[in-house]
Amino acid sequence: MEKIGIEDLPGLFEALAGVFAEKKDELCDMDAKMGDGDLGLTMEKGFSAMPGLVKENTEEGNIGKTLFKAGSRMAAIVPSTMGTLMASGIMEGGKRLNGEKEMDASKFALFLRGYADGIKKRGKCEVGDRTVLDAIDKAASKAEEKASGGASLAETALAAKEGAEEGCEATKDMKPKFGKAAVHEAASIGVCDQGATVGKYLLEAMCAFISA
Amino acid sequence: MEKIGIEDLPGLFEALAGVFAEKKDELCDMDAKMGDGDLGLTMEKGFSAMPGLVKENTEEGNIGKTLFKAGSRMAAIVPSTMGTLMASGIMEGGKRLNGEKEMDASKFALFLRGYADGIKKRGKCEVGDRTVLDAIDKAASKAEEKASGGASLAETALAAKEGAEEGCEATKDMKPKFGKAAVHEAASIGVCDQGATVGKYLLEAMCAFISA
Amino acid sequence: MKKIINAPENYTDDMLKGIYRAHGDQVKYVNDDLRCYCTAKKKDGKVAIITGGGTGHLPLFLGYVGENLLDGCGVGGVFQSPSSEQIYNVSKEVEAGAGILYLYGNYTGDIMNFDMAAEMLEMDDIEVKSIVGADDVISNKDPALRRGVAGIFFMYKCAGAKAAEMGSLDEVLNAAKKAKDNTRTVGFALTPCIIPEIGHSNFTLEENEMAFGMGIHGEPGVWNGPVKTAKELAEEAVKEILDDMPVSSGEEVSILINGLGATSLEELYILSGNVSEILDSKGIKIYRTFVGEYATSMEMAGASISILRIADDEMKKWLDMPVNTPFYSQA
Amino acid sequence: MKKIINAPENYTDDMLKGIYRAHGDQVKYVNDDLRCYCTAKKKDGKVAIITGGGTGHLPLFLGYVGENLLDGCGVGGVFQSPSSEQIYNVSKEVEAGAGILYLYGNYTGDIMNFDMAAEMLEMDDIEVKSIVGADDVISNKDPALRRGVAGIFFMYKCAGAKAAEMGSLDEVLNAAKKAKDNTRTVGFALTPCIIPEIGHSNFTLEENEMAFGMGIHGEPGVWNGPVKTAKELAEEAVKEILDDMPVSSGEEVSILINGLGATSLEELYILSGNVSEILDSKGIKIYRTFVGEYATSMEMAGASISILRIADDEMKKWLDMPVNTPFYSQA
């Protein structure tokens, strides 16, 4: 696929929902070790609502506004930490594409940067805090680099995916700063942050969809 | 032993306490099937307090008043159904011997009749209601019969013991009328009432003490 | 047994020490006996209402001693009656010149000890009347032989209000009786509880098993089987109650959804909603809904449903009267 | 999983239906959304205090909406934040011309959603200030990163009283802050709880094992080990609290002994007695003792101990102010 159009969005989110359905128990278990064990549940619920939300909120010819509106509806459906962060990412990513018809490589990079900024603002977090941001931020950087060099959407998505994987891997050595995990520093050493793992699966699924 | 004197009472109740210590779990289990499972506990507690209570409440030359006073103290220690009934039995039995120095065969029968009447009054029960009264009443009747025929204390006690055993056995076919067991008619068929079982053990232990 | 306790044999007294330490401005004990529990705010000329029973059912029994409710409570060991001596001592302390009402649950041990205390008071020329709560429909076909469970709350409420209105002993007794005649309860347990000194539960329920009709001391129920839904339980319990005490469409009732100890308040409200729906569908009006832990069995999981048929407007006034104890307030 | 429920996915909404059915005279919902929980007795010109959080902690959070306490609550699914939209809708309903205080627990999901709602209200020119409860000493060395647990009750009590006195938004915020700065909590769990839609507990404890410092969502504690006595637990918890917030001999505190759900009130009073003895031995005076279920985790067994250092006489007045909600009354 060379560009992502509005009509591709339901399929894209269906693919994401499929991945999170598959990873549900794994994510719940990771989360239970550090927090409250609901992570897989909310990710599946949030992303499986998105195809419908995108259809209900389609703004003709404006992929940005469509994503923004669907994202803000998703926030109401999964108001947990990661649910809200994912929704905030989609909303801010959508804002950056306001007025655009579709996403090519550079707009995909723009979307990912918005996604990361949305998380950063809502979570009041920085890169290095051992959160989902570490995966998404790295994905955005790698995508920006590739896209600015004139790469295709598929190449850009591949770079983003590799960035997310790297960013996720890097959380293994980070100390948790936020909430429930912070008290369990010891348990977190050498293990990926569960939120960053969500980020990794997210980009892997996007890349697979785009390359298919 | 031909007569029970005041000085014999601590030993008598020690013997009873020993029997109930031994039967504790059995009685608790019986009670749990029909009620709340505390019967063995309270019987052991009540009778093991009696040797001390008898000593503390000894009225020189008055075995009746000694029993009455010790019994009323026992009521405060084990205020459960059977605890109160046993105490009421001892108290009323004691009243009937007010002013007496000791118990011979006929006074033993008098004591048992008082014991039964105390239970009857306090429990507002009748013979045939499937309670401890069925064992004690039969014990009193048999003792009265024997004693009035001029039998020895030991012979009278043996008759009383047999009466208690018979009375207890008879509860197998009786329908429970009171409290917790009444709802479980079915479970009670063919099984001795747990309170009557207490009555049986009580008389068996008295008889053994007197014959020893 | 997992409990936050010290020596099991001190369970009742340790609990009482904590209660007096926390609420010393409202309650006290007499005769140097922690188990003689009395209001610290005696009111002259008022009928004194005294209750009592075993420990393990908080807020029952002592929790209802306070303004516009009860005046004293004899506290027994876990699931055991207080002694007649203790009840007598409480009676002597809180009696205020207008006589005493003994109001407690229909359990043999308690009856005998309250009766003995009443006999002792007769010698002192103090007038005592007695009435027992006997609301547990399942426990016996004969209403006179039924156990008293959570529905006693309605008797406390009505008798307490009438006494607060400075009613006579007979009037207070009649208020209790009016509540008693119109109250029915059905309960069910999902897990047993453990008497601290015994250390293990006296019955067991399988992983998905519950006991319908079980007594608050763990007396076996009418059926054991797989856990039903809240709605099914509500239907079965309401049916048992209304079969025993018919209530017509248009009549009013008050309901009490009581938790046995471990069951969450969330579940109690789910159950309460289901009970209300059933009553709605029959055209029965609900005057007041009480939901919470009113009579427990320590950490037993389960609930009971009580229905009070509103007999007249006076009863509504009694239900509405504010009350205030260390354990229970209604504004 | 043994619970008195219907379909697990309807747990929160079934509970809410039961609550509105029982207490429709005192509370209501707006926007056709059961989870937008509001007082039915709005008071003009008063600062509106709004809380919110996941279901599963009754009486927290919605149970504190009522007279002299809070005005509204966003209700989330089990252990999940309400949405920003729901918080916004509650805010629009209960706002009464004097601004809004958001007062809730320090959990990321809640923070993000309350922040989003506040941003939405800014667009409507409604003034909002926010403060989070963060009293759980064990959860983080950094006070700013600690979880909010039962101690939030003291914040509700102080802020609610100040708002009832018609204080300004800043004054109400300061009352909440004064309570926050002087409150510390330590808790421990004896059994886990089960999220209805998940169906099994997310951690396990052995037959005689407990978890000290565990979070109310089951976040692992600082140690797991054999169940200690009430006295030992009281000592360890009070030490953790006083190490973090020194209180001198002669100073006054208020204590809150909170049950996590399945623990009996009897045990809570045993624990309360032990905590009081420890404070007595240090010469610390106890102004008021609160014992009961204030913040639970459904059917989790365990307890928490909160200590509020009395900062001044005004705080005592706030603690003494009568309150009245469907779930909690103080006369």
Ligand SMILES: Nc1ncnc2c1ncn2[C@@H]1O[C@H](COP(=O)(O)OP(=O)(O)O)[C@@H](O)[C@H]1O
């Ligand atoms: N303030 C924050 N900013 C960004 N990400 C965060 C923040 N707090 C937590 N996270 C991420 O959220 C993940 C947990 O998500 P989730 O299970 O939904 O949270 P919870 O159940 O605690 O509400 C963490 O692994 C982390 O990656």
Ligand SMILES: Nc1ncnc2c1ncn2[C@@H]1O[C@H](COP(=O)(O)OP(=O)(O)O)[C@@H](O)[C@H]1O
């Ligand atoms: N009203 C009564 N009169 C005489 N005996 C009774 C009465 N009610 C119960 N009992 C006897 O008491 C026994 C139960 O004793 P106990 O376990 O102490 O009672 P509970 O635990 O129910 O208070 C029954 O088996 C029966 O023999």
Ligand SMILES: [Mg+2]
């Ligand atoms: Mg989580």
Ligand SMILES: [Mg+2]
């Ligand atoms: Mg028994």
Ligand SMILES: [Mg+2]
């Ligand atoms: Mg409880």
Ligand SMILES: [Mg+2]
């Ligand atoms: Mg509870």
